Amino acid sequence: MTLSKIEPVSVRTPQRVAEISWFDDIIGGDTEYLGVLDNSRRSSFEHCKDIALEAEKLGFSSILFPTAYTVGQDPLTFAAGIATLTQKINLLVAIRTGEFHPPMLARALASLDHMLGGRLILNIINSDLPGFREEPGLRYERCIETIEILKQAWTQDRINYKGKYYQVNLPTDPVKPYQQNGGPLLYFGGTSSGSRDVCAQYCDVFLNWPESEESMYETLKDMSARAASYGRKIDFGLRIHVIVRETEAEARAYAKRLMSKFDDQRGLEIRARGEDSRSLGVLRQDQLRETGDEDGYVEDILWTHIGKVFSGCGGGLVGSADQVVAKLNRYMDMGFRSFVFSGFPLIEEANYFAKLVLPRLPNVSMPRLQGRIPAEEPVTPLTTAVLV
Structure with missing residues (x-):
């Protein structure tokens, strides 16, 4: 459902700007036809490097x-x-805590941040230990402890x-990032109440998956209020x-x-590969798809059939440049x-978007806007030599 009236929620960045990012499918899935493995676009260093450079x-x-x-990878x-x-x-790198x-x-991230000269952003993911299915409460607590240690570092x-999980007493000389006014920005996504509280208390950007305008607006209001309760x-x-x-x-x-070569059984197999296939967020993407018309459209240009293949983000904007720009302005x-954003195949769709939409958006670098990348300030070296 679209909103009849939009009143912006309280945000950290009051300027009406947008950080426009693309997606590099290093975990596989880049293809010309959804649900079909494309050997020419499989996840490899060379192909994914080409996506990033493009x-x-x-x-x-x-x-x-x-x-x-x-x-x-x-x-x-x-x-x-x-x-x-x-x-x-900027490289927006997902980290499973x-x-x-x-x-x-902290040391690995600091090393990478210095390689990039401060162009590092982190997408924090509250995760299980691989091979285990852990209780949500444990994961939230461990995620919080990890973030608190990173911020100290x-x-x-x-x-x-x-x-409860970590007891650490160490010098921070080896783990100082290039961005020494708070470290890299932290992006975080999650639908459950526990996940939302982690983001509201510790992170900078709450990442949503597509839903109806009404549903997303309720999420924004809820998250804004949660952050305010922590004075943030x-x-x-x-x-x-x-x-586009x-x-x-x-x-x-x-x-x-x-979708012309899509097979339901193959789609289920691909969806099942993701460890997040049972999360609350995925269930909400499934519910959104159930509200679409026979072609998978919800609202005006929000298309949901893509969720038949991918267990995570299951919706996309499908329309003319004017329609997509108008929708993004509403957001x-x-x-x-x-x-x-992402599209299939990734390089080809990046070019369509860059030609038809990108010049019409107030595109900014969020780390630079937030002052995380200093203009001409000296930076403390990554490591400090210690003479023994």
Whole structure:
């Protein structure tokens, strides 16, 4: 359902701007036809490197490297591999907090941040330890402890932490990031109340998956209120697919082409690969798809058939450039300040978006806007030599 009246929620960034990011499918799935494995576009260093460099050339502010233990490449390793090949684009790297010892994670992230000259953003994911199905409460507590240790590592002379899961007392010289006014920005997504509280208390941007305007607006109001209860303000982001063409008819025709080789059984197999296939967020994406018409459309240009293949983000905008820009303006009116787009195939659709939509948006680099990348200020070296 679309909103009849939009009053923007309280956000961290009051300027009406948008960080426009693209998606790099290092966990696999880039294809010409949904539900069909495309051997020419499988997750490899070369192909995913090409996606990142193309996104930078086209003018996207950031690019997201997702993560899933069961498939694809490791995002930290991949990001380090292309860090020095990029010049301007921010790397939005997904981190599953259940997979790392926090001090070692702090050192790895600091190393990467120095390679990038401050162009690092983190997508914090509250996760299980691979191979285990853990209770949500445990995951939330461990995620909080990890974030608190990272923040100590980035802002204090020592990590001095006594928690339920981690007890750490270490110097922070080896783990100081390039961004020494708070460290990298933290993006976080999650539908459950526990996940929302983690973001409201500790993170900078709450990432949503596409839903109806009414539903997303309620989420923004809830998250804004939760952040306020901690004396904070946060920004809002949207992870969403997109098909944009000169006309709506062309866009819808391409959406049908994408699904023309889809097989229900194969779609279920692909969806089941994701460790998040049973999360509350995924269930809400399934519920959204049930409200669509026979072609999968909800509201005006929100298309949901893509969720038949992917267990995570299951919706996309399908329409003319004017329609997509108008929808994004409505989202910005609601309070969204960051967008992570993708399309199939990724390089081809990035070019359509960059040509038809990107020049019409107030595209910014969020780390630079927030002052995380200093203009001409000296930076403390990553490591400090100690003479014994």
